Amino acid sequence: MAEPQQVQDIPERKKENKKKEKKEPKVKQQQAPKKKIEGAALIGIDVRKEDDLGQWYQQVLTKGGMLAYYDVAGCYILKPSSFAIWETIQGWFNTRIKSIGVRNCYFPIFISQDNLQREKEHIEGFAAEVAWVTKGGKSDLEKPVAVRPTSETAMYPYFANEIRSHRDLPLKLNQWNSVVRWEFKHPMPFIRSREFLWQEGHTAHLTLEQAGEEVLQILDWYRGIYEELLAVPVVKGVKTDNEKFPGAEYTTTVEGYIPATGRGIQGGTSHCLGQHFSKMFDITVEDPTPIKEGESKKPPIHVWQNSWGLTTRSIGVMVMTHSDNKGLVIPPRVAEIQAVIVPVGVTAKTSEEDREKLYSQVQDIAATLRSANVRVETDLREGYSPGWKFNDWELKGVPLRIEFGPKDAAANKVTVSRRDQEGKPQIAIADLGKEIPALLETIQSDLFAKAKGAFDNARKVISDWNDFVPHLDNNGVCVIPHCLGGLCEDEIKDLSAKKHEETTGASQDARAPSMGAKSLCIPYEQPTEGLVEGETKCINPNCQNKAKKFVMFGRSY
Known part of the structure; x- marks a missing residue:
């Protein structure tokens, strides 16, 4: 199946079409007209979801009154009906995080170059997407400042100043804000945009165990946002080392699925950052455990940190999951008008x-x-x-x-x-x-x-490599025995992106997308059969290692 056409800004689309009309008038005349929905003049949506998801999605959002286009590519106006959904998510989530002592706050949108580059491993994952301010009025800035892609490096100098004793722990802060990631791919409203709304929680704890408890609690609340508010099913799991957040000890995730494309989509992530950032920003407390007889003063302890975030992408997932050829379908619990x-x-x-x-x-x-x-x-x-x-x-x-x-x-x-x-x-x-x-x-x-x-129907346990790509091509998600090796994971992505007959000799649907499958998560709920530790082989035909876990793979946004 061919990849769906990505949604682009209306001005860009019109400009591109005008160029095509001038250069290739004959080719355009020969193209078959798009199939229109009968009665579209009344309904408003004139292209079927199954025929052109990109055009359908654009029309559903704009004609349904959720979104308007803006004159900066990749940025969008959230109209009241979509913002009301975000407000419902805010209210639901605020009630729960405040019950465990999280307090809302706000940090500036600008991050100094020195702070952002203090943590090179972390910023490397965002480097290509960071927007920089280089001028103030007509003058060049002595040092450029970044528009936040995320706030770890903005907030953790404050943590170092605020946390003086183990009695100051846990410190739990959350902010509802916007971030900018200067995407160079085709923008897609809610799903992939240059500016988007989210919440980002940042917390510090005395022990790894305390941090780990919070990570899982937040993850389950993210599941609740999708399943209880948006009526969208998700799978809870842990990211592989290849896919975890830069600088994190481990990353947990809720992963969704878009039936129209067969693609997985990341819904929200809760990260245990370990002591990586506390060592970088020198966030320490004294060791509160009693000093034993004859023992000298104990060295300070670096705190254990978490960060967690969920974005307005959740609204786009909801729209693509439920809506149909008549327009939007909004679950009652989040609908502005029920x-x-x-x-x-x-x-x-x-x-x-x-x-x-x-x-x-x-x-x-x-x-x-x-x-x-x-x-x-x-x-x-x-x-x-x-x-x-x-x-x-x-x-x-x-x-x-x-x-x-x-x-x-x-x-x-x-x-x-x-x-x-x-x-x-x-x-x-x-x-x-x-x-x-x-x-x-x-x-x-x-x-x-x-x-x-x-x-559930799309997600199947696949133990034979010959069944892997065909199931992906059938809009499926594969749960496979895997060795958890990063190089092996990369190879699976590469193999599944090539023609199937080149890797296995088997035939492949000519319409299959060229993109390979990536690991979505290691599901917490593992299949009960099909993997014997130390015996079951990794599904990759070129890998000789034994499988350690079932891992969910799929083409994804």
């Missing part, structure tokens, strides 16, 4: 008195739902037909539409339509305060079950 009430049966012949009576009943229904903590809107816009409104709200991904007209009023009922499936059942007005919240929870769980089913 339900919309649309009056029906009102025509030009309807008297003003009857119209006002119906609208008054609509407002009463909305008040009932708000008292049941449902985020509801009423659509009383004049000049638009109910059908047009239905399509508009479907495009925006509102989980539940409630229709109410004279016939419904006579029956003391409303007609409801779920965004995620067909059907129009009725609910008694007297039961709305109970039934609508329950229905929204059903939608939430159904979205998760559907997405989990897709991920």
Whole structure:
């Protein structure tokens, strides 16, 4: 299967198309027109998800009202409906991290060149993406300052000053901010952008054990954000040494899956940094253990540190997982608007008195739902037909539409339509305060079950190399016995990027992507069968080592 077309900025796309029109008019005329969705004039989305994911994704975000393009390539405007999702994530996560003593703070966006380059191994992973400020007004700066790609080097001099004693531990700080990574690849809203929003937690502990407990707790809360809020299934695991955060002792991760492309995607990471940064920035405390008889004063101890972060990429993962050819599909728990009430049966012949009576009943229904903590809107816009409104709200991904007209009023009922499936059942007005919240929870769980089913079906244990690339080409994710060697991991990526017949003699789907598979994580939940320690061979046909763990490999974003 060919790689999906990446989303680019609209001005760049238009400029590129104009050039093609001038240089290659005949070739363009010969190209087959894109297949349009029937009724696209009403729905708004005119390309199918399965035909062109990049164009579909761009249209879903812009026409669905989540995002607008900006005049700096790779930067985007988050509109209220998408920012509301981020605010829900913030509220959910803040409640939990504050329960373990984390405090929110803010550090400046600029990092001095000296501080950034103090930790060469760490910055090496970001060097190509660091944006530098070299001028202030019309004058050149004596020393350029970096726009933060991450804040370890900005925050840890403060840690060294703040931590004077073991009684100052643990120190737990988090900030909600933006970072800049000057990507040179094709930008893709939410998934890959030059500026993005995230939270970054930085903590210091007396012992490795205390740091390790927090790493896993944060990781499970990241799982909760995806699975409990966004209805997106993830796999918890540890990154291989090749893929761990630069300078970390180890990196834990939640890994997602995009069914439309078969690619894995990193959802959030929680790192145990060990003592690497505390030694670099001299963050020490006295050893609190009692001095034994005859023992001299103990040397100071370097603290154990963690860092952890989750970004607005989570919103893009949610959109690509759930949304369809009608537009956005937003899980109820994060939707800015959970339900919309649309009056029906009102025509030009309807008297003003009857119209006002119906609208008054609509407002009463909305008040009932708000008292049941449902985020509801009423659509009383004049000049638009109910059908047009239905399509508009479907495009925006509102989980539940409630229709109410004279016939419904006579029956003391409303007609409801779920965004995620067909059907129009009725609910008694007297039961709305109970039934609508329950229905929204059903939608939430159904979205998760559907997405989990897709991920579970795609994720298979592969023990024979001849099955590895074919499963990837079938939009699959492979869980394989692996030796955990870094060079072996690189070779698997290289082998799976080449033509399959060159490496095994077996045939390969000509449409398969050229990119190789990388390790996504070593899952915490290991398969119960298929690997015998000291006996099972690593799946790489060129590797002679024994497998140590099952590792999840896949093509990824």
